[in-house]
Every structure is written in C-alpha cells, then in structure tokens.
Amino acid sequence: xxxxxxxxxxxxxxxxxxxxxxxxxxxxxxxxxxxxxxxxxxxxxxxxxxxxxxxxxxxxxxxxxxxxxxxxxxxxxxxxxxxxxxxxxxxxxxxxxxxxxxxxxxxxxxxxxxxxxxxxxxxxxxxxxxxxxxxxxxxxxxxxxxxxxxxxxxxxxxxxxxxxxxxxxxxxxxxxxxxxxxxxxxxxxxxxxxxxxxxxxxxxxxxxxxxxxxxxxxxxxxxxxxxxxxxxxxxxxxxxxxxxxxxxxxxxxxxxxxxxxxxxxxxxxxx
Amino acid sequence: xxxxxxxxxxxxxxxxxxxxxxxxxxxxxxxxxxxxxxxxxxxxxxxxxxxxxxxxxxxxxxxxxxxxxxxxxxxxxxxxxxxxxxxxxxxxxxxxxxxxxxxxxxxxxxxxxxxxxxxxxxxxxxxxxxxxxxxxxxxxxxxxxxxxxxxxxxxxxxxxxxxxxxxxxxxxxxxxxxxxxxxxxxxxxxxxxxxxxxxxxxxxxxxxxxxxxxxxxxxxxxxxxxxxxxxxxxxxxxxxxxxxxxxxxxxxxxxxxxxxxxxxxxxxxxxxxxxxxxxxx
Numbered sequence: 001x002x003x004x005x006x007x008x009x010x011x012x013x014x015x016x017x018x019x020x021x022x023x024x025x026x027x028x029x030x031x032x033x034x035x036x037x038x039x040x041x042x043x044x045x046x047x048x049x050x051x052x053x054x055x056x057x058x059x060x061x062x063x064x065x066x067x068x069x070x071x072x073x074x075x076x077x078x079x080x081x082x083x084x085x086x087x088x089x090x091x092x093x094x095x096x097x098x099x100x101x102x103x104x105x106x107x108x109x110x111x112x113x114x115x116x117x118x119x120x121x122x123x124x125x126x127x128x129x130x131x132x133x134x135x136x137x138x139x140x141x142x143x144x145x146x147x148x149x150x151x152x153x154x155x156x157x158x159x160x161x162x163x164x165x166x167x168x169x170x171x172x173x174x175x176x177x178x179x180x181x182x183x184x185x186x187x188x189x190x191x192x193x194x195x196x197x198x199x200x201x202x203x204x205x206x207x208x209x210x211x212x213x214x215x216x217x218x219x220x221x222x223x224x225x226x227x228x229x230x231x232x233x234x235x236x237x238x239x240x241x242x243x244x245x246x247x248x249x250x251x252x253x254x255x256x257x258x259x260x261x262x263x264x265x266x267x268x269x270x271x
Numbered sequence: 272x273x274x275x276x277x278x279x280x281x282x283x284x285x286x287x288x289x290x291x292x293x294x295x296x297x298x299x300x301x302x303x304x305x306x307x308x309x310x311x312x313x314x315x316x317x318x319x320x321x322x323x324x325x326x327x328x329x330x331x332x333x334x335x336x337x338x339x340x341x342x343x344x345x346x347x348x349x350x351x352x353x354x355x356x357x358x359x360x361x362x363x364x365x366x367x368x369x370x371x372x373x374x375x376x377x378x379x380x381x382x383x384x385x386x387x388x389x390x391x392x393x394x395x396x397x398x399x400x401x402x403x404x405x406x407x408x409x410x411x412x413x414x415x416x417x418x419x420x421x422x423x424x425x426x427x428x429x430x431x432x433x434x435x436x437x438x439x440x441x442x443x444x445x446x447x448x449x450x451x452x453x454x455x456x457x458x459x460x461x462x463x464x465x466x467x468x469x470x471x472x473x474x475x476x477x478x479x480x481x482x483x484x485x486x487x488x489x490x491x492x493x494x495x496x497x498x499x500x501x502x503x504x505x506x507x508x509x510x511x512x513x514x515x516x517x518x519x520x521x522x523x524x525x526x527x528x529x530x531x532x533x534x535x536x537x538x539x540x541x542x543x544x545x546x547x548x549x550x551x552x
Contacts, residue, residue, distance in 0.1 A: 179360035179426075182320055183433060184349035184377025189384050193373050197364040 064242035065250070073236070073244045080232030081251065084218040087149045087228050092211045094150075095157025100203075102158060103165030110169060110195065119162065126159025131217055135226040146227030153214045153221070160213070164206050165199065172198040204270045208263030212256060219252050272298040272469055273319070273437055278328035280314050280493075288314040290493040291328065298436070301463050301470045303480035303501075306490035307513050312473040315490070316439045319471070320352045321345060332437075350377035353430030355459070357442035359422040363415040367406065367425050370414050371397045374432035393432070400428040404458065420451040424458070431462060438463065438470040444479065452476070456483045477504065 020026040070077065105111045105119035131152055138148040172195060180194035222230020229248060236245040273296040280289040288311040296302060304312050317323035319330055321337065329336040337348045353374070361370045375393045376384055383389060389397075401407045404424040414422060423443060430438055443459060444452035456472075460483045463470050474480045480487055481501035489497030489504075489512040496511050497504070506518035 173363075175356060175358060175360040176362050178322055179354065179356055179429070180362065180373055180376065182322060182349060182352075182354040182439075183374050183429070184346040185373070185384075186346065186376070186381060188381050189376045192381075192385055193362060193365070193369075193376065197362050200364065 061242050061246075064246040067243055068247035068250055069241070069243035070247045073232070073241070076232050076235070077229075077244070077248055077251070080222070080229035080248075083146050084215065084222075084228035084230075087146050087153060087218050088211060088215045091150050091153030091157060092207070092214050095154040095214075096161060096207050096210070098154070099158050099161035099165060102162040103169065104191065104195075106162055106166035107169035109172075109174070110191075119166075123159050123163045123166075126155055127163065129155075131156050131221065132224060135221045135224050139225045144225040144227070149218060149221045149226035149228050152226060153217060156217070157210055157214065161206055161210055165203055168199045168202045169195060201267065201270045205263070205267045208259070208266055212259045212263065215259065216252070216256060272296060272333060274329075274331040275315075275319070276329040276331065278315070278318060278330065279326050280311070280318055280323060281326045288493050289318065289325070292493075292495060294488065294495065294498075296437070296469050296471065299463075299467045299469055300486060301460055301468075301472065301484050302486040302488055303484040304471055304473045304488050304490060305475065305477055305480055305497075305512065308475070310490040311493040312475075312490055313441055314493075316354075316441050316471060316473055319439055320349050320354060346377055350433055351436050353433045353435035353438045355423070355426050355430050355438060355440040355443050357445045359419070359426045359446070361414040361417075361422050361425055361429075363413070365414060366410070367401070367412050367414055367417070368397060368410045370425055371401060371428045371432055374429040377433065396432055397428070400431055401425075403462075404428060419447050420455065423447065423451075423455050427455075427459060427462065431466070436469065438468055438472075440470055440472040442473050442475065444474065444476065452479060453482075460484070477509065 018026060020029065102119045102122055105115045106123055108116055111119065134155055135148060135152040138151050142148045142151070176198060177190065177194035180190050185193065218228040219230045219233060222228045222232065223234050225231070229252065233245060233248045236242075236248060273294075275292050275294040278289055278292040278294075279287070281287050292315060304315065306312050314323055318325040321330075321340075325338055328338070330338055332348060332351060337345065340348060362373070365373070369387065372387075372389050372393060375389060379389060379393070398407060398410070401410055404427060406421060406424055406428075409417065409421065409425075414425065417425065438459070440459060444455055447455060456474075456479055459470065459472070462468070472480070472484065481504065484501065487497065487499065487501050487504060488495055489508070491512050497508050509518045510516070
C-alpha cells in the first residue's frame, strides 16, 4: 500500500463496522422492536383483583413446602413414583436403542441420501409432535396408564437423541474414520472403530440427560392421564392437599438433582 | 507392481486435481512426491486406494485394475496398501494397541474385532512392531496421551501390521519438528528396506526428500513435471515445480555451516543437532 493512503488513515478513529450498514434501516428496526415490545406487554390483560385473591393461595402453596406431608398419602406417592421410574427407565432404554441406528442414518457424512432423508423425516415428526399432544393421542388409543406414557417418552427420546447424535457424527474428525476405512475394514467395523469412539462421550452424556428429561416429563404426562407420579400430583392439587403436593415436588426435585450429579460423574469417566 | 495409467480426478467444483497421471512404481521402491500445496499430491495418493474416487484412468496393482472393483474386492485390495497420515489419524479415544490392531480389520471378522479378540499371531505382531518403533511400554495408553512423534510411530505400526506391499504416506512429517521429522523419515525408509516395501511419500520438504529417497516425482497443477533422482532437482527444476524463488539455500543445505548468519542463529542453542542441516530451518 502506498504511504499516502496510510497517512490518510493515521489519526482517524476506528470502530467495528455495524451488523446492518444502512443507518435508517438499523435504527428503524431497533425502534420498531421497542414499540412492539411496549404494545405487546400492554395488551396482556391483568386482573389485579384476581391477583390479590390468588396471592393468598400462592402463599399457602409456598408455606406447604415448610411442612411437606410425605406420610398421609405415602402409598399413593410410592406407587406413582415407582410407575414413573419404570416408565423412565423402560422408555429411555427403548428410545436410546432405536435412536442409535436412526442417528447413524441421519448423519449426512456416513449415510446414503435415501436413508438420510427417511431418518431425518422420522426425527422431524418426532420433534414436531410435542409430548403432551402425543400423550393425549396415545391415552385415547391405549387408555389411561403408564403404557401410554412409556410409548410417548420412547417416541420423544428418538427425536431428541437421534438428532443430536447425528449432529455429533457429522462434526467428527473425518481423517480418523478415513484411516480405518483405508485398512480395508467392513462398514460395521468402520463404525465400531472409526466413528463410535469419537461420539461415545457425547452419546453417554446425551443419554443421561435424556433419562433426566424423561423423568421430569413423566411427572407432566400424568396430568393428561398417562400414568406416573404426575397423576398423583394432579390428584393432590385437585384436593387442595398442598402439603402432599409439596412432598411430591420435593421428591421429584431430589431425584432430578441426583440424576444430574450421577450424569456428571459418568460423563467425567467416559471423556 | 503399481502402475497408474492416465489417472484423472475432477472434483465436483470443476477443479482438475489430476490431469492424466502415468506412473510406474516397481516393487520395493521408495519414491517421494513433491509439489506445492494444491498440486494434487494428496488426491493422487487417495485415488490409489480409492478413498477418493478417480474420475478416469486405471490404478493397476499387480496387473489388476482396482478402479472397477466392488466393495468386497476393494477391501481386499486396501489390505495390500498401508496408509500413513499427516495428522497421524489415530483414533484418539482408542488405546495404542487398538489402533495398531485396527490395521488387521480387513482380515478379521466383525465379532472378533468388536470384542477385541484378535488372533494371537496378530497380537504378537502388534507387540513386535511396537517394540521395533520403541513404544512397547505404551501399548495400553490412550492414543491422545502420546506426543506427535510417538503417534506417527503408532500410525506406522498400524500400516505395517496390514502386511502391505505398498505404503501410501501422506505428509508424514508436516506436523513434526525438524528432528522428529528426520527420525520418522528414516524409520519409514528403514522399515521399507527391511520388508521390501514400495512406498509413495508425499512430502513438501524438498531437502528432507532428497536426504532419504532414491527417486523424486514432482507434481504441479496435477501433472508430473519431474521424475528422477534427488540430485537432478536443480533451481530451474524447482522453479518449474513450485514457482520462482531463491532455491540455492534449499539445495546446498549441507554447506549451511559456512553461512555466517545461520551459524549465529544456531549458536545460542547448541545441541547434538546443531551444525547439521536442520539448524538452517
């Protein structure tokens, strides 16, 4: 570059170029967004009288946490909890087992196009249908109880795990897998030696996370009749037994935190 | 033993990586393939074992063309060709032993390999090779615990346990320091001599190639522009391969001691290697 050009630049300030270059457009977008935010918030109706009444009920619910009642309905709680755990474990095992082949098929760098399209379609369907909607449908088909919940969670696990597994496979180091292929390995050997070691830590981590999610979801699915601890929790609310509800919530929180800790320990070991 | 006939590769983007390569590699010959980045060196090596599919031409291994092979025959052909990679390409989360034994995947069945129950003679051979490269004590370490030079040695063992006839070596020293580079090149050439293996070594360090191999092939824009002994690489030839640059320093590296500037540079860190050609780098 010539020195005259440099001389022109020296002494001039420097700022990072803005994301949107056009000044009017940039400020217009910011102002528009601010206006929308104000309009949106002011359009939400708030009935202050109702809030005042509700505060009292909310406070009682909070107070219930200071004296949770584990004992009065213990057998109901225990049955619900056991059902939830069975649902969680069964759905996680089945879901993960199905997710692995679908995840392999949904990774563009190892699957041929037709397989890829089919597997991605399965994932898209599973992810598009929210758990509650699937649960309502399955309860209608199979009736109330944990079978509907188990199927719902398995179905949801497939969408979650296959997608993230496929993305991890797509991000793997190609050369490591190439080296295995160069030795004359079969396809399955190639997956076992070239791909699996690279994605294993993430697969284990995601599986643990999914078990955690499945347990939490099992508490929600009870609300639509798909069995588990959620059904017990729903009943407690219906009867205004806030102390029993608090006990159930404390158990759920405790189990989720326990799973979180466990998954941390396991993930550290498989790194 | 290996013959490339009018081998071409055109990528989907329209880049002509190889433009009709004809090359004959007799049994047991080690040759270096030099050329600038993007000249098609890696593509050529990968076309030989079809990690990259050639667009046209033939790859004759012992008289049979393997460009037409189906997957089974291709796997058997790949067993004959060991490959060594630039970034070592070890599977990092597997142990050293698993990495070495993965060179036998073309020979053992799925369940044996899945359960890591290799035939005793494969295991013995893996131990022998690791001992040969001085890494027997590392057998149960994970590959990502090793240094660069150690990883490349494991990579060499993995290629050799295939009992190949030919080694395809892709920039074996590009990620290594000058001293380790020489050791690795020496090791590869020694092992090839011991076992009577042919090898094609991609390398962009011209001086290093000249030190170790009897034949050099120069590639530029997908065409062979030089094929001969290491001493025939004159400044004119190097300019033809790489483009204009002052080549005298590269070629007359052995005289580096007489260059005062180089002597001063290497003086603060005198070690066993100082004064040898690598001091000039």
